[in-house]
Amino acid sequence: MMGPASSLIRSGNPQGAKPCERFLLSPTAWGQLPAALQQETELALLGLWADAAQVHACFLHEPSAEAVLASTPAAGWNYAALSPARPGAVRFERMILELWGHHAEGAVDLRPWLDHGRWNLRHPLAAKPIPFAGEAPQPEFLPVEGEGIHQIPVGPIHAGVIEPGHFRFSVQGEVVVRLEQRLGYTHKGALSLMLGTSPRAAVRYAARLSGDTTVAHSWAFSAAVEAALGVTPPPRALHLRALMLELERIHNHLNDWGFVCNDAAFAFPHARCGFLREGVLRAIAAAFGHRLMMDRVLPGGVAPDIAPRGAEAILAALDAVEAEIPSLMQIYEAHASLQDRVVTTGYLRPDLACAFAAGGHVGRASGRGFDARRLPQSQPYPTLRFDVPVLEAGDVDARVRIRVLELGQSIALVRQILASLPSGELMAPLPVRAGEGVAMIEGFRGECLHWISLDDGGLIRALFPRDPSWLQWPLLEAAIEDNIVADFQLCNKSFNCSYSGVDL
Numbered sequence: 001m002m003g004p005a006s007s008l009i010r011s012g013n014p015q016g017a018k019p020c021e022r023f024l025l026s027p028t029a030w031g032q033l034p035a036a037l038q039q040e041t042e043l044a045l046l047g048l049w050a051d052a053a054q055v056h057a058c059f060l061h062e063p064s065a066e067a068v069l070a071s072t073p074a075a076g077w078n079y080a081a082l083s084p085a086r087p088g089a090v091r092f093e094r095m096i097l098e099l100w101g102h103h104a105e106g107a108v109d110l111r112p113w114l115d116h117g118r119w120n121l122r123h124p125l126a127a128k129p130i131p132f133a134g135e136a137p138q139p140e141f142l143p144v145e146g147e148g149i150h151q152i153p154v155g156p157i158h159a160g161v162i163e164p165g166h167f168r169f170s171v172q173g174e175v176v177v178r179l180e181q182r183l184g185y186t187h188k189g190a191l192s193l194m195l196g197t198s199p200r201a202a203v204r205y206a207a208r209l210s211g212d213t214t215v216a217h218s219w220a221f222s223a224a225v226e227a228a229l230g231v232t233p234p235p236r237a238l239h240l241r242a243l244m245l246e247l248e249r250i251h252n253h254l255n256d257w258g259f260v261c262n263d264a265a266f267a268f269p270h271a272r273c274g275f276l277r278e279g280v281l282r283a284i285a286a287a288f289g290h291r292l293m294m295d296r297v298l299p300g301g302v303a304p305d306i307a308p309r310g311a312e313a314i315l316a317a318l319d320a321v322e323a324e325i326p327s328l329m330q331i332y333e334a335h336a337s338l339q340d341r342v343v344t345t346g347y348l349r350p351d352l353a354c355a356f357a358a359g360g361h362v363g364r365a366s367g368r369g370f371d372a373r374r375l376p377q378s379q380p381y382p383t384l385r386f387d388v389p390v391l392e393a394g395d396v397d398a399r400v401r402i403r404v405l406e407l408g409q410s411i412a413l414v415r416q417i418l419a420s421l422p423s424g425e426l427m428a429p430l431p432v433r434a435g436e437g438v439a440m441i442e443g444f445r446g447e448c449l450h451w452i453s454l455d456d457g458g459l460i461r462a463l464f465p466r467d468p469s470w471l472q473w474p475l476l477e478a479a480i481e482d483n484i485v486a487d488f489q490l491c492n493k494s495f496n497c498s499y500s501g502v503d504l
Helices: 004-010 028-029 033-039 089-100 190-194 199-206 211-229 237-262 268-287 310-334 336-342 350-355 360-365 396-419 475-479 485-495
Strands: 023-025 043-050 055-063 067-073 076-079 104-105 150-154 164-173 176-183 435-442 445-455 460-466
Touching: 004 055, 004 067, 028 033, 028 067, 028 076, 028 350, 028 435, 043 089, 043 176, 043 445, 067 435, 089 104, 089 475, 164 485, 176 475, 176 485, 190 199, 190 435, 190 460, 190 475, 199 211, 199 268, 199 445, 199 460, 211 237, 211 445, 211 460, 237 310, 237 396, 237 485, 268 310, 310 336, 310 396, 336 396, 336 485, 350 475, 360 396, 396 485
Parallel strands: 023 067, 076 104
Antiparallel strands: 043 055, 055 067, 150 164, 164 176, 435 445, 445 460
């Protein structure tokens, strides 16, 4: 990393984070960062967060896949905004203002998001929160000008079993001119619940940030703790983590493939994918005692071990999935009415995917091939054989096809892991001391990024868990533009962003 932004960050004072260093910049140096970022386009912003005294950012140098962290004191509660140089910073800056009270000077957008005016405190994570007992403000939406523009409000309560979120459509005829999301309805104070606790206690909250990604978030949190404390989990634990992670990817990709077809009124693939997913979930329950594998990944390792006949149940379920994928794909491709709904619909431009550093199926369907499993520290993946599929089409169909291709890769990975599963211990002890760590784990939506700082007593002083959806939700707004309202369900499900994962 030799660009102007990378050099500026590395000129700061190292703070000892592991395995990626964090550099503390003066407010003046941080103020120069937006201009430097505009000159170094290959430095992607992965996350932006704060604590009571500082603002932190994580960047990824795309060509080398090397991550680096930067921080600055929030002098006078202010810091220079990064959103003019990195559009993905917008929602992070809104969140920082509401939770910690740090104001991003020069920000593109600082409208309320998480705070709907229902809390009894303003800036609840600040050093001195402000009591609040006023009226809840009305949500603000950006104006849209043009002849015949009308608005369609949807949510936050939706039909079916779905998380709450508000969507405001500005429509001209049937064509969507602008979509804006208002989230925050599943805010649960996760950061407050985790602060001051031990890592072994806090991992339960990490596992519940987004229930469908419980393995990835638990692993990312645990890996950040292990990096901070210099702990390496036993080889068997690492392989079992990878096994659970791939099973999580498989059952979610099956679920999403079926639901995309269902939202196009084609019920047969939805029924078959649901049937196959149920078989996988039952095998998971037989192997690990929980259908979603919640609370199985812990700092230091895993618990419990895979059941004696668990591998046999998993392989049988995956055999059924693999046997049916070709016929399901043939049906998916052969129905012109379905193809008419998904091909060219919800197009996400590759330059936008790169600008927002979109990960997972959203990024890979639009040409961005980053996969955290390729990082050297993502053991045991460097010892396993797998490909990362990438497409350029960027539409609903491409996002479905990425899922199907990843199903095949994950099934092959599960077989490799089970065939080479080492024996040995499941847990490593955690020392009680201070430390700072960061980790990225490739969940089914993309990389889950966790940063943690421990005090001298081994308790959590500060932390931030970042779901992949932070950088994907804004892109859904872009993908739906110039599509008809009736195609929103298809676009939304092809992204399948998590509400809970970003509402914290």
